[in-house]
Amino acid sequence: MKTKKQKEIKNKTARFSYEPEADVLAWEISGMPINYAKEIGNIVVHFTKNNVPVLVEILEASKFLAKAKSVKTREKISVPRYAVMA
Numbered sequence: 001m002k003t004k005k006q007k008e009i010k011n012k013t014a015r016f017s018y019e020p021e022a023d024v025l026a027w028e029i030s031g032m033p034i035n036y037a038k039e040i041g042n043i044v045v046h047f048t049k050n051n052v053p054v055l056v057e058i059l060e061a062s063k064f065l066a067k068a069k070s071v072k073t074r075e076k077i078s079v080p081r082y083a084v085m086a
Contacts, residue, residue, distance in 0.1 A: 018061065025061035030054050 015028045035049040042064060046055040058064050 023059070023061050025058040025064070027056040027058075028054070029056065 014030075017026045017028070018024070019026070030052070032048050032052060032054050034046040034054050037044050037046045039045075042059040044057040044059065045053055046057075047053055
């Protein structure tokens with residue numbers, strides 16, 4: 001039996017789109033109404049009135065993706081022993 005939260009996650013639709021003329025990559029998380037947006041650098045996040053993210057836009061997406069492509073992941077991540085909680 002699925003919980004209400006699991007059903008809500010299953011019913012969410014996430015869509016990606018790219019507008020080449022504006023160089024904007026958009027990630028639509030849900031179709032809920034947008035109330036306000038916050039911009040952090042080249043990223044704009046649109047929220048509902050209840051602070052739920054609805055849409056994420058990446059401005060100058062080609063530059064962002066070029067930087068993301070050049071980032072290398074570490075093979076091992078070291079966590080100090082005292083940072084691990086029992």
